[in-house]
Amino acid sequence: MNRLTKALGAVALIGSMGAGTAQADDLSFMSFTYAEEANTATVQGLLDGFKAADGLTVEPLGFAWGDMQKNIFLRARSNTLPNVAQLSERWLPTFASLDQLVDLNTVYGQENLEATFAADALAMGNINGKQFALPLISGSIGMVANKAVLDQAGVEAPTTVAEFKDALIAVRDNVPNSVPYTMATKNNGSILIDFMIWNWVHGGSIIDAEGKVVVDSPESRSALQFMVDLLNERLAAPEIDRPDSRRLLAQGASAFYFDAPQTRTFLRDFSGQGEAFDVNVLPLKTPVLNEGDASTSVQWGHLLVQFAPGATATAEDPADKFLSYLTSDAVQTEFPLKMSALPVTNSARAAVADDAYLTAWAEATGASRANEVGIWSNAADMTTIIGEEVQGALLGQKSVDDAITAMQTRLTESMANATPAS
Template sequence: MTRVPRLITAAAVALALTAGAARAADLTWMGSSYAEPANKPAVERMIAGFKTSSGLTVEPLGFAWGDMQKNIFLKARSNTLPEIVQLQERWLPTVVNLPTLVDLNTVFGKEKLEATFAPEALALGNIDGHQWGLPLFSGTVGMVANKAVLEQAGVAVPKTVEEFKAALITIRDKIPNSVPYPMATKNNGSIVLDFMIWNWVFGGSIIDDGGKAVIDSDASRTALAFVVDLVKERLAAPEIDRPDSRRLTAQGQSGFYIDAPVTRSFLRDFSGKGEAFDANVLPMAMPVLKGGDKPVSVQWGHILSMFAPDAKAVPEDAASKLLAYATSDEAQTDFPIALSALPTTKSAREKVAGDAYLSNWAKAAGEPRPNEVGIWSNAAELNQIVGEEVQAAMLGLKSVDDAIAAMQSRLSDSMAKAKPAN
């Protein structure tokens, strides 16, 4: 008889401890920036600023960029999703059907959000008129060069594809053990971006505006043959992902690669030189096929999404207050700049208009285009298809023609059951 009360007491104590642990912070933030040594201090600064302004506390959770989507769905299945999650904009189509995702128009008001944010930035989190995320920082994905490596090899910034390849050959021959262009050759998400941009350069497309797979074209075959030849000629290398590109560039072993403007922060960290390395980071226009062509880039950014029971929230909720703070001038004139990205609010952009690096990046962007794969509800499957077939061709497992044919067939099958995400 005496054991029953003791068991109840022990259970009550355990429950109290668990509840206490759960309430150690008022809310939780989950994102990739907190897992990145170069960007973690900026996240901590924003959280500290939020605590000072609101009196509320935040528990940050960090996962590597490549592991974020997996962890989002694992936590969704176990009903442990944090209140605020940082998303790459192209992940939204795969996240939008989670039942606890909040339409932020219902929290802050559509008109107020449109008055606050730059239109192209706000669009990153909008699908079918629903605001599923507020933009945290924005920019484009395009080409960046290491000025020191170009000078060491004696090459100028290339403007055309022909000049670009010639520059890579010179770097390969003059700088031992270099990877002149560390193009993404692993990780489907990274491969798709690099190939998509080169495909645009050569006049190709993967999926047209109507949702039809159009990769089976002479332009796309030429684009794929181009990137395959880069690997064959040791101008690019197998088993390269974006973090590898950044490290090679920071170590003076590559001349060019494709990335977002946040690359400057990574290069500062990986080089060990901090801001002194900035002089080597050169935003440049994507090479064009022929004179008169418009350089291309991919629209890019990260958003903050909110999850709540029944997908409902009000401005007085702790998570709503964190979103409001993260998009305030105080946070937007610090956090995006620390990550070498553009602020997303109109007022913050006016205040940082003198940033030379971001200004040069914007000038080099040329004609930013939406991610033509990422806007569809089956984006994850499309990424896998394109990534697998491009990689198979680059590794010599398939011919260019066979890879393009397989891509066309697989993409067509996938798009037959897809719908646009925005």
């Protein structure tokens, strides 16, 4: 597939033929990747490539990852939404109720989209049968290690939780001024991911498939106690967010953390070594509680959404030509690899199947699970609740029992009027 429009037929193709007379700023694109210093030039390259291919100019709107949701809602209130926005896959349910959000099935056709995109990637943007987003890159959130730090500490890659803790102790004792595991201890969105994964590892869950809050359990208490113990034993540290984790691991001051496959791109930049640092980036299966347990990770990806008056659009609109370009083979066989992520179309995945890093990441993914909080309409509120309660326990402001009990109560109240988003 050379263009999504090629798969969609003559209508979209005809729409692209008149692009030569386009004026500047034909559309706007809000992107958190554009705001990342390591990736600004890469995204600008996409915008330049789109202009060369279609004669259309894109106004980039860069906002930090943590500010994206707030700014989209502010722009919705002031009627200044961008034409296209990049989202983390877990945010989509939060915006599903916006009147301007386009169901892209109405633009491209459901059958054409299903034929073009990998099923797992396309599913991230589907809510109740409506395709509110197209995938841009995909993968999972799993464990990453710095092989050089493991070698310095004299340890092998751990497979069980017990081995993981032993490895952390070895790093603490043998790598000066290190934070062995840069566990997320600030930013509610980051804390949620670490707690959710360790909760799964210990056999717990936050919300079941029917929407019942089930976090008040011995398993969830064990998971949170495990995290508290790591902090108390100086195997983790306070005031750590995902960007801090990336910097510390890239600088040889950390051995482990959770991230998406695009971590390699950040580590190249933060290490100052570029691709030479790749030999140290080691994707690992998340340690399991007991040998024989299935390792787990969180489904992950970046999505593209379109906003339009009345949520009405056609394949001939500049924004839809931009979406077609971003999901074309020309982009999907290059951009995801620059971001150290998986392409989202069937044809692009086949074309890059020999990438060693992505193959290693796929092998380490294990039994990937959907973000069990993100599928609900009140995901933002629940993320805040979980982050606050976990942080309260980590900082010693309340006991593990009190934190889990409060989490159960607050989440149950939040779920009273929630609806499943997918």
